[in-house]
Amino acid sequence: MKVGITEVAGRAGVSEATVSRVINRRQGVSRTTREAVEQAMAGLGYERQTQGQLVAPVTRGRSADDGRRSEGAAVLGRATAQHGLTQQRTCG
Template sequence: MMAARLEQIARQAGVSKATVSRVLNERPGVSARTRMAVMAALESLGYERPSTLRPRSFGLVGLIVPELQNPIFPSTPRSSRPTSPGTGSRPCSAR
């Protein structure tokens, strides 16, 4: 069986390709009813997300500072750590 294409899924669900993309990428802006219609179309067409398109996240947060000699900039990563717990992210720094 040939892989279902975004256009086929959108046609079957009665939505745009952009809406199908939002559902696949778990983005906001799609009603529960529309999301269910897209999911039903995905299932009926036997859609399998290609492994190359599956989300890849390393859980890193990058921070670029203009200089390290200024005492305010090196302390910035330490002050941002409290916002990271629970997000699955971890701060890192490179010199």
């Protein structure tokens, strides 16, 4: 069974949101809490899952399937398109 942030949060005694902030190196987490989460991750053998992170729309409080995409997803789409154009120009 893969260990998820729910298990890490339970072991560290924090919320899943706090675990997410630690994983993504966000601000707003004290050093003591960050260390507790990191210890829990190591103790449980947590491995960060990276599949899908680049293609999932950023929802900012909305359901991902309500038909709207946030600005974050749109920016990613433009960046991906620009990268593709750059690759075409340099490779072909």
